Amino acid sequence: MSCGVVDEEEFCRCCRLLLQHSNGVGDGWSWEAVRGSDEGYLKKTLLRSVPAERSVPQKHKEPGSDSEKFDYCHLQTEEQEKQGVDASSDSLRPDAEEEDDGVCGAPAGSSSVLQFEYHILYSCSYRTPVLYFRASTLEGRSLTLEDVWRTVHPNYRLGLQSRPLDAITQQEHPFLGQAFFYLHPCRTEEFMKPLLQMARDQNRQVNYVLSWLSVVGPMVGLEVSLECLKQQQLHPTTPQQLRVPLRGSIQQPKTL
Amino acid sequence: MADDKDVLRDVWFGRIPTCFTLNPDEVTEREAEPYYLLLPRVSYLPLVTDKVKKHFLKVMRTEDVEEMWFEHEGTPLKWHYPIGVLFDFHASNTVLPWSITVHFKNFPDVDLLHCPTNSMVEAHFMSSIKEADALKHKSQVVNDMQKKDHKQLWMGLQNDKFDQFWAMNRKLMEYPTEEGGFRYIPFRIYQTTNDRPFIQRLFRPVSTEGNPHTLFDLLKEMCPDALTKDGCLQHLPCLPWTSFMSLTLNLCFSSSPPPKVESASLLG
Numbered sequence: 001m002s003c004g005v006v007d008e009e010e011f012c013r014c015c016r017l018l019l020q021h022s023n024g025v026g027d028g029w030s031w032e033a034v035r036g037s038d039e040g041y042l043k044k045t046l047l048r049s050v051p052a053e054r055s056v057p058q059k060h061k062e063p064g065s066d067s068e069k070f071d072y073c074h075l076q077t078e079e080q081e082k083q084g085v086d087a088s089s090d091s092l093r094p095d096a097e098e099e100d101d102g103v104c105g106a107p108a109g110s111s112s113v114l115q116f117e118y119h120i121l122y123s124c125s126y127r128t129p130v131l132y133f134r135a136s137t138l139e140g141r142s143l144t145l146e147d148v149w150r151t152v153h154p155n156y157r158l159g160l161q162s163r164p165l166d167a168i169t170q171q172e173h174p175f176l177g178q179a180f181f182y183l184h185p186c187r188t189e190e191f192m193k194p195l196l197q198m199a200r201d202q203n204r205q206v207n208y209v210l211s212w213l214s215v216v217g218p219m220v221g222l223e224v225s226l227e228c229l230k231q232q233q234l235h236p237t238t239p240q241q242l243r244v245p246l247r248g249s250i251q252q253p254k255t256l
Numbered sequence: 257m258a259d260d261k262d263v264l265r266d267v268w269f270g271r272i273p274t275c276f277t278l279n280p281d282e283v284t285e286r287e288a289e290p291y292y293l294l295l296p297r298v299s300y301l302p303l304v305t306d307k308v309k310k311h312f313l314k315v316m317r318t319e320d321v322e323e324m325w326f327e328h329e330g331t332p333l334k335w336h337y338p339i340g341v342l343f344d345f346h347a348s349n350t351v352l353p354w355s356i357t358v359h360f361k362n363f364p365d366v367d368l369l370h371c372p373t374n375s376m377v378e379a380h381f382m383s384s385i386k387e388a389d390a391l392k393h394k395s396q397v398v399n400d401m402q403k404k405d406h407k408q409l410w411m412g413l414q415n416d417k418f419d420q421f422w423a424m425n426r427k428l429m430e431y432p433t434e435e436g437g438f439r440y441i442p443f444r445i446y447q448t449t450n451d452r453p454f455i456q457r458l459f460r461p462v463s464t465e466g467n468p469h470t471l472f473d474l475l476k477e478m479c480p481d482a483l484t485k486d487g488c489l490q491h492l493p494c495l496p497w498t499s500f501m502s503l504t505l506n507l508c509f510s511s512s513p514p515p516k517v518e519s520a521s522l523l524g
Contacts, residue, residue, distance in 0.1 A: 035451060124458050125390045125442075142365045169379060170369040172336065177453035179369050186386060186395070 004193030005127035006208045014209035015042050015120070021210075027225050032119075034175050041175065042120040042209075048135075048221050049111045050151045113138055114151070118222050120209065121174060128188040129209055131216050132173055132180040145170060148181055148220075156219045168220070183216055191215060268418045270297035272343050273353040276308045279327075282360055284315045292353065296416060297340030300381070301326060301333065302371045303414055312358055320360065325368055327357045332364045335371050336380045345446050378410050385409065388442035389428055391458075397428055436468065437461030445478055455479060 006014070015031065019042065022029040033040040119132040135143040135151070143151075148168060152160065160167050171182045192212060199206045214224045271294040278288040291311045295304055309324055326333040328346045333356070337345075347354050363370070371377065385406075389398035398406075405424050412421025431438050441461050444454040455478050462468055475482055 124456075125387045144365075144370065169383075172334065172369065172453060174454070174456070175452050178366055184383070186390070 004189035004191070004196060006129070007127065008122050008124060011122045011129060011209065012040075014207045017207055018042065018210050018213075025225060039122075039175070041122075043118070044222075045115065045117045046222075048114050048116050048151070050114055050221075051111050114143065116221060118217075118220075119173070119180070120213070123185050126185040126188065128185045128192070129212055130182060130185045130188075131213075131220070131222075132171070132182045133220055133222075134178075134180045142179075145181065151221060152219065160219065181220075183220070188212065188216075264422065265418065268296075268298055268421075270340060271295060272297060272339065274356055275353040276305075276311075276326075276356050276358050278312050278315075279357050279359045282312075282316065283320045285317065286315050288312055288315045295339045295343075295354075297338065297343070299339055299413065299416070300337075300377050301335040301339060301342075302377050303374060304339070308358060312360070316360065322361055323363050323370065323372070325359050325363055327359060328355065332368050334368060335377070336369055341446060345448065374414070378414075381410060381413065382406060385428070391440040391442045392428070392431070392438035394439060397430070401427065435462075436466075441469075441474075443474065445475075447479060447482065449481075450479075 019029055019031055021027070027044075028046065029042050029044045031040055032043050114135050114137060116133060116135045121130050121132060122128075123130045135148060137143070145168065149157070152168070168181050168183060170179055172178070173180045192208070192215075195211055195215075196206065196208070199211075210224065213222070217224055274293050274295050276291040276293065278284070278290075282288075289311075291308050293304070293308065295301075305324075305326075313321060326335070328342075331346060333342050333346070343354055369376075386395065386398050389395050401424070405427075408420060409424040411417070412419075412424065438461055440458050443459065444456045446454050457478060459474055459477070460469065463473075472483075
């Protein structure tokens with residue numbers, strides 16, 4: 001793992017380990033294989049409770065309305081400005097913290113439950129993982145880009161908006177062909193580089209995918225469980241272990 | 257390069273005669289006439305269908321109008337694919353003009369991306385250009401270009417200005433002569449027989465022995481089922497596309513019946 005990128009083989013290896021740790025703590029990840037090839041991706045579905053002001057799906061605005069005058073990135077700034085006061089006061093409420101940890105059953109009227117589906121794919125163009133996701137209400141209505149922006153915690157919104165290619169955009173899922181949202185991977189190398197360098201300086205082995213996920217996941221409501229990270233600490237990958245075939249030493253999930 | 261310029265022009269100015277018909281289930285105040293248009297192969301549907309929208313909006317009430325989307329024989333058309341790719345994939349076996357049905361309701365948001373403005377098309381286009389350069393030059397060329405250069409590239413496409421576009425695009429098509437080509441060739445293969453939307457993998461322009469790879473080599477590696485048993489290419493994929501985007505591929509193939517439609521489209 002030199003520079004800030006990862007090759008496909010290493011990506012798959014990291015996914016296997018992540019899966020293993022996830023199975024150990026019931027974190028809900030699974031591996032989806034692509035028919036007819038050795039490619040695949042990690043998948044996880046969860047229910048998120050999001051404050052009502054941030055979760056109400058709106059009917060998609062038709063072109064020609066006010067939204068057409070703005071770039072999508074700037075549109076959110078306008079909206080955020082309008083909601084500015086509410087959004088920041090949200091984060092101060094003790095409820096807000098609890099509501100975003102994926103647990104349902106928040107006080108009635110103050111939040112709603114959305115279903116999120118996250119996929120981790122490998123990009124051979126950028127040599128990094130990419131996070132795809134989609135969301136819908138429990139009634140099955142897909143969230144629009146505007147809806148999704150509203151679920152992003154205000155603390156992350158400004159950072160995401162200031163660099164358009166890091167923003168959340170819609171994209172076709174490379175294996176399923178369906179509409180997903182994704183975080184553009186072009187800057188992943190940039191933020192992973194110092195992270196990996198630091199680990200090397202401290203003589204620590206890192207799981208690239210797990211580390212990457214702990215950076216990008218929280219922006220879109222995907223927390224990496226502390227238990228999962230702890231598992232990595234307890235069973236770090238050492239250079240010696242890398243050479244041992246996984247079949248013999250560690251139980252490998254059947255799906256891989 | 258001088259010979260190639262003719263090919264580049266032929267590709268750029270390629271057009272597909274199209275007939276747009278309003279979905280019969282749309283609520284109209286009077287009957288809608290079909291609308292005929294020549295669509296540029298290299299462009300994208302939202303960029304070139306303003307007139308189509310205006311035409312049909314004349315017979316509809318605003319409250320019945322939501323986001324416009326297109327469909328061919330029941331299949332929603334993905335606006336973020338170049339028009340030429342859509343036609344080759346969905347309709348190259350049918351008679352011209354290409355029949356497209358226009359919808360203003362029931363947007364299929366599981367299958368189609370939303371496209372509220374031209375900025376969205378620009379964002380997708382530039383994202384493709386950047387991804388292609390990541391493969392060709394490790395993003396060095398596209399990152400060295402200034403924002404105004406990116407803008408010129410986009411405006412050239414949007415406004416159908418060949419010279420304006422290629423003034424910028426030629427930088428993205430350069431490579432060090434000693435390398436013999438790009439780092440990897442950006443390509444996508446669309447197959448009607450495949451579940452996945454496209455095949456996109458790493459592919460070097462030159463073999464380890466130093467021989468230039470051909471289109472045949474690419475297909476043999478990526479979709480061997482498309483080739484006949486004795487190794488002949490069944491149907492020539494869109495030839496103009498291969499020479500339009502990649503100057504490093506030496507084309508070497510033999511054509512033979514029967515035809516099987518595929519389309520190789522090269523990013524950026």
